[in-house]
Amino acid sequence: MFLSALREHARIYFVNPHKNVPREGQKSEYHAFQPSTSSPQGYGRQDLTFENQNYKGHGLSKGKEREGEWDFYWCDLSWLRENSDHTYMDEHVRISHFRNHYELTRKNYMVKNLKRFRKQLEREAGKLEAAKCDFFPKTFELPSEYHLFVEEFRKNPGITWIMKPVARSQGKGIFLFRRLKDIMDWRKDTRNSDDQKDDITVENYVAQRYIENPYLIGGRKFDLRVYVLVMSYIPLRAWLYRDGFARFSNTRFTLNSIDDQYVHLTNVAVQKTSPDYHPKKGSKWMLQRFRQYLASKHGPQAVETLFRDMDNIFIKSLQSVQKVIISDKHCFELYGYDILIDQDLKPWLLEVNASPSLTASSQEDYELKTCLLEDTLHVVDMEARLTGREKRVGGFDLMWNDGPVSREDGPPDLSGMGNFVTNTHLGCVNDRKKQLRQLFCSLQVQKKASS
Amino acid sequence: MLQEESDLSLIIAQIVQKLKGSNLYSQLERQAWASLQRPEIKLESLKEDIKEFFKISGWEKKLQNAVYSELSVFPLPSHPAAPPEHLKEPLVYMRKAQGSWEKRILKSLNSMCTELSIPLARKRPVGEQKELLNKWNEMGTDEPDLSLFRPVYAPKDFLEVLINLRNPNYENGDSLSFRTHLGLIQIPLKVKDIPELKECFVELGLNTGQLGIDDSTQVPPELFENEHVRIGQKVLAEQDSAAAQQYIRQGSPTALRAELWALILNISSEPEDVLYYEQLKTNVIQHDLLVDSLIYKDVKLTASNDDYYFVFEDYLYQVLLCFSRDTSVLSHFAYNSASPPKSYIRGKLGLEEYAVFYPPNGVIPFHGFSMYVAPLCFLYHEPSKLYQIFREMYVRFFFRLHSISSHPSGIVSLCLLFETLLQTYLPQLFYHLREIGAQPLRISFKWMVRAFSGYLATDQLLLLWDRILGYNSLEILAVLAAAVFAFRAVNLMEVTSLAAAEAVLADLSTLKVMPLLQIFLFATVT
Numbered sequence: 014m015f016l017s018a019l020r021e022h023a024r025i026y027f028v029n030p031h032k033n034v035p036r037e038g039q040k041s042e043y044h045a046f047q048p049s050t051s052s053p054q055g056y057g058r059q060d061l062t063f064e065n066q067n068y069k070g071h072g073l074s075k076g077k078e079r080e081g082e083w084d085f086y087w088c089d090l091s092w093l094r095e096n097s098d099h100t101y102m103d104e105h106v107r108i109s110h111f112r113n114h115y116e117l118t119r120k121n122y123m124v125k126n127l128k129r130f131r132k133q134l135e136r137e138a139g140k141l142e143a144a145k146c147d148f149f150p151k152t153f154e155l156p157s158e159y160h161l162f163v164e165e166f167r168k169n170p171g172i173t174w175i176m177k178p179v180a181r182s183q184g185k186g187i188f189l190f191r192r193l194k195d196i197m198d199w200r201k202d203t204r205n206s207d208d209q210k211d212d213i214t215v216e217n218y219v220a221q222r223y224i225e226n227p228y229l230i231g232g233r234k235f236d237l238r239v240y241v242l243v244m245s246y247i248p249l250r251a252w253l254y255r256d257g258f259a260r261f262s263n264t265r266f267t268l269n270s271i272d273d274q275y276v277h278l279t280n281v282a283v284q285k286t287s288p289d290y291h292p293k294k295g296s297k298w299m300l301q302r303f304r305q306y307l308a309s310k311h312g313p314q315a316v317e318t319l320f321r322d323m324d325n326i327f328i329k330s331l332q333s334v335q336k337v338i339i340s341d342k343h344c345f346e347l348y349g350y351d352i353l354i355d356q357d358l359k360p361w362l363l364e365v366n367a368s369p370s371l372t373a374s375s376q377e378d379y380e381l382k383t384c385l386l387e388d389t390l391h392v393v394d395m396e397a398r399l400t401g402r403e404k405r406v407g408g409f410d411l412m413w414n415d416g417p418v419s420r421e422d423g424p425p426d427l428s429g430m431g432n433f434v435t436n437t438h439l440g441c442v443n444d445r446k447k448q449l450r451q452l453f454c455s456l457q458v459q460k461k462a463s464s
Numbered sequence: 465m466l467q468e469e470s471d472l473s474l475i476i477a478q479i480v481q482k483l484k485g486s487n488l489y490s491q492l493e494r495q496a497w498a499s500l501q502r503p504e505i506k507l508e509s510l511k512e513d514i515k516e517f518f519k520i521s522g523w524e525k526k527l528q529n530a531v532y533s534e535l536s537v538f539p540l541p542s543h544p545a546a547p548p549e550h551l552k553e554p555l556v557y558m559r560k561a562q563g564s565w566e567k568r569i570l571k572s573l574n575s576m577c578t579e580l581s582i583p584l585a586r587k588r589p590v591g592e593q594k595e596l597l598n599k600w601n602e603m604g605t606d607e608p609d610l611s612l613f614r615p616v617y618a619p620k621d622f623l624e625v626l627i628n629l630r631n632p633n634y635e636n637g638d639s640l641s642f643r644t645h646l647g648l649i650q651i652p653l654k655v656k657d658i659p660e661l662k663e664c665f666v667e668l669g670l671n672t673g674q675l676g677i678d679d680s681t682q683v684p685p686e687l688f689e690n691e692h693v694r695i696g697q698k699v700l701a702e703q704d705s706a707a708a709q710q711y712i713r714q715g716s717p718t719a720l721r722a723e724l725w726a727l728i729l730n731i732s733s734e735p736e737d738v739l740y741y742e743q744l745k746t747n748v749i750q751h752d753l754l755v756d757s758l759i760y761k762d763v764k765l766t767a768s769n770d771d772y773y774f775v776f777e778d779y780l781y782q783v784l785l786c787f788s789r790d791t792s793v794l795s796h797f798a799y800n801s802a803s804p805p806k807s808y809i810r811g812k813l814g815l816e817e818y819a820v821f822y823p824p825n826g827v828i829p830f831h832g833f834s835m836y837v838a839p840l841c842f843l844y845h846e847p848s849k850l851y852q853i854f855r856e857m858y859v860r861f862f863f864r865l866h867s868i869s870s871h872p873s874g875i876v877s878l879c880l881l882f883e884t885l886l887q888t889y890l891p892q893l894f895y896h897l898r899e900i901g902a903q904p905l906r907i908s909f910k911w912m913v914r915a916f917s918g919y920l921a922t923d924q925l926l927l928l929w930d931r932i933l934g935y936n937s938l939e940i941l942a943v944l945a946a947a948v949f950a951f952r953a954v955n956l957m958e959v960t961s962l963a964a965a966e967a968v969l970a971d972l973s974t975l976k977v978m979p980l981l982q983i984f985l986f987a988t989v990t
Contacts, residue, residue, distance in 0.1 A: 231775035231841075232601060261775060265602040302772060305718065305923055309843060312719040377771065442681055 090368060102343050107393055110367060111246070111344045116334045118348070118367040120219045121154040121179045123330070130333030146333075148326045149362045150222040154179075162220050166193060173223040177364075189223060196220070224361055228354040230306065232265040236363060237300070237352040239439060241327050241412075242389055247340040248415035251331055252392055253324070255408045255443040256381050257300040297378060304440035307358075315358055323352060323360045324437050328413055330362060347389055384408060384445060391449065398456055406452065407445040410436050479534045487736060488530050495523055522703065529705035533730040536709075536936050537860055538799065553801035553869045557631055558876075562801045562868040565625050569828055570805045572616050577754060580612055584754045584807055584822055593749050600745070604768070604777035610761045615831035619913045622830075622866060623648075623906070626876055629868065646898055647883030648905045653870055655881040657888065661943060662985055665935065667713040668978075670986050675715025676927040676978030689717075696720045705730055713934035715927055715978070722843040728933050729856040733849050741848035744786035747824075751789075755823045759784045763834045772922055776841035780834050783851050787858075793825035796859035801869035802826075827863075832910075835917040836862050839925050861938055865913050873938040878912050879905055881942040886949060889988065893953050902962040907969050908945040915941060916972075924977045944977060947984035951975070 087109045102108065116122045127149060135143035153162035155176075166174070176196065178186040190196055227234045240254040298306075308316045327350065349369025353361045371386070373379035388407035392399075404411045404418060411418050418436040483489055496514055499505055505513040518524040546554075553559045577584055588596070599606065627648045634652050656664065668674065673688035683689075692714065699711045700723050708727045716724050726732070748756075763780045767773045787793070797804055804826025806819045837854050844850035864874045871877065886894045886904055897904050911919050915938070916928060931940050948969065949956065955968045 232778055233775060265605065265778070296774070298772065298775070302922065306842060309718045309721060310845065375771070444681075 252409040300440035603781040618831040773838040802867040878942040885946040902965040947980040
């Protein structure tokens with residue numbers, strides 16, 4: 014049978030998205046931290062191959078990238094840009110990005126798509142429904158929407174704005190400002206430096222209203238990283254991972270020092286360069302802890318509402334690019350959503366990452382990411398073990414299947430009456446090992462029964 | 465009968481005496497005077513009417529809670545002629561041991577002081593005061609040079625003292641018999657065995673619903689959880705301390721925990737309490753104490769490095785620095801076997817008129833002290849309330865974990881209880897560990913001294929502390945320690961060194977506390 018042969022001979026190639034495409038013969042590496050008893054600090058770097066860590070159960074082996082002889086490619090975005098158009102892929106082959114994922118992950122495109130989707134919703138379903146899309150702060154693309162931005166700026170004097178480059182990550186190039194004068198200076202600077210270069214690459218920026226009342230824990234600002242796996246856009250099938258984390262800024266939040274980017278930017282990459290940074294701390298809380306903390310402070314109802322609102326963000330954002338993304342059955346994508354909570358417990362979408370960082374900053378983090386990847390592979394299901402009707406695979410819960418998915422079994426009650434509870438469990442108990450064992454056992458039984 | 469009656473009247477007199485000086489007394493007085501205006505109060509039946517009024521308006525409940533609180537905290541005198549030292553600690557040899565331990569600590573503190581030539585206390589210059597006031601909410605950003613400071617002592621130093629504790633009136637005899645205690649503690653104190661513990665902790669039994677077991681995902685909430693939450697809300701509405709204490713034995717729902725603990729500890733945030741805290745804060749700003757550096761060092765070493773508690777670093781400073789200046793804590797030394805260390809104004813050594821307690825609250829922090837506060841930050845966010853809760857928890861429970869006494873909840877009894885449980889019910893494991901030089905107490909001591917803070921996952925720790933409050937006793941710590949050993953017995957039987965045994969028991973963060981306790985107490989064949 015082809016599929017069993019596949020299991021024996023399937024080849025994979027894995028590349029750390031933040032490295033260059035490796036040359037022939039170069040091992041693919043997955044950097045992670047592992048506790049070592051010898052090191053006095055308790056942590057030592059150990060390079061593990063993705064293969065060792067995750068593929069034992071899948072019977073897959075390494076393939077060669079150059080010759081195109083692969084069945085599964087966890088690819089680098091640069092490779093995707095160069096090669097995806099002219100590479101032929103067999104039916105069973107899977108690749109970890111959609112060709113034009115930037116419609117969702119580049120800040121200016123995402124904003125554009127969301128705005129368009131909102132207008133459409135308003136036309137079709139009314140203002141109330143459209144208001145559900147109000148989870149991103151007012152954003153303007155620069156330089157194209159500069160004049161609209163200035164108009165909005167003048168309407169709200171004194172508020173803080175944040176300037177973000179559209180295509181960079183890890184907090185690079187971001188700054189805050191309150192006066193138009195600040196960005197006018199910056200514009201002059203960039204224009205001058207551009208003129209000096211031969212090839213002018215005008216970088217696009219977005220100016221976004223800065224959320225001045227973030228929810229603080231211990232006086233510190235934080236944002237949430239949540240993982241969403243999209244298996245297809247048409248029809249839209251999306252899974253939500255139960256685990257995730259809250260990333261804390263190392264310093265106390267204050268609006269007085271908008272120059273201190275360490276205060277405001279919670280990316281670990283930026284925090285790592287802060288003079289206060291102690292690598293042992295990790296500055297991260299698992300979502301379970303965050304959920305418990307909120308529940309003990311605000312009660313379970315408020316927490317439920319917050320997490321429902323977050324579900325809404327994920328779904329609406331995916332729906333807004335559904336028709337734009339080039340649908341390809343080979344493609345799937347694991348997104349890292351960055352969410353900020355404000356003091357009224359309203360979640361805001363900061364951005365969506367197509368290649369969320371997979372380097373681990375602590376043992377807990379390492380376990381989260383390896384389990385995340387393992388479950389991603391289970392859902393992608395190269396070995397075709399799943400029936401396609403599963404609502405949960407390991408730590409992933411099926412959030413949207415061309416329509417909302419209910420926690421209860423049976424057809425969803427969409428009439429608006431009755432208790433529809435979405436099938437998401439963000440920040441809840443993740444007993445994935447047990448669930449996987451039960452799942453694969455029952456699948457085996459079903460297979461035996463049908464053959 | 466007569467003896468009981470006279471005991472009772474003595475107790476009543478004592479409690480009345482204590483409450484007379486409290487805020488509640490003046491409030492009740494004021495309320496009584498104000499109630500005279502009310503139409504239902506008649507001159508003929510003044511006493512009954514006022515009593516009735518108190519009952520209806522909830523003041524009687526408050527009084528009840530205060531009395532209950534006093535009963536829980538203050539030990540009852542055993543004999544009217546007993547001297548005050550007996551209230552602290554009835555056994556002479558224990559008192560002596562505690563005294564010499566204190567001398568050692570003080571000596572260590574003084575020598576550190578002279579070595580570094582830092583005064584024990586000094587007044588801050590105005591500039592420094594202003595700076596500290598500005599930085600009050602983010603003291604964690606301060607990075608003072610603490611490299612020369614060492615913690616005054618660590619739990620393992622204290623353990624050595626306990627190991628060497630001996631009752632001079634007790635002769636063990638050289639011959640080994642089945643009665644020989646194989647553990648490190650060689651004191652003949654009475655500790656409970658499992659049948660007695662089962663009676664004591666009856667609400668943890670298999671047939672009673674528990675939070676921590678019966679609220680897991682597989683169990684439908686209608687079976688236990690919903691009803692339990694409803695009862696909890698009712699208890700809170702009634703504002704009854706005793707009922708809350710009974711209720712919390714089955715665990716507290718997350719959303720109600722903060723209020724329930726405050727009710728059990730009889731903490732109500734009156735404006736006077738907030739003012740008191742602000743006063744302490746002013747003391748911190750004005751004077752710098754040597755112990756402050758010890759506190760800083762401890763927080764940096766322990767809580768700041770913890771994956772979960774690092775966020776609360778600033779709260780810890782705000783609580784602990786104020787705590788060390790709070791002289792009201794001195795009152796707990798009436799029933800604590802420890803005594804506050806005395807220091808003398810420069811040049812007036814030995815003259816009692818110039819003696820002050822140092823630190824002002826009489827408690828010298830040791831390595832890991834800040835971990836008593838860290839879990840509370842999860843529940844309370846307002847500094848003065850957090851402070852009050854911590855202070856009450858300390859003077860009711862935590863002080864027993866680092867002073868030498870014969871109290872059943874004292875650390876000596878807990879150690880003995882732990883070792884006895886292990887020796888009686890897991891003899892093979894105990895013997896094996898002893899043979900390889902890994903006395904179990906050496907591993908579990910640090911868990912008990914810290915009340916498991918920093919070792920268990922926070923939600924599990926809070927469930928454990930629920931039961932400490934519910935049963936008004938720390939014995940559950942020793943039972944949990946034994947249960948953990950029982951749980952990992954199979955792996956422990958295979959180790960061949962102390963280091964390997966430590967490694968097996970290094971990570972407790974995945975343990976579920978309530979199932980462990982329940983199995984150990986109620987589901988193990990004895």
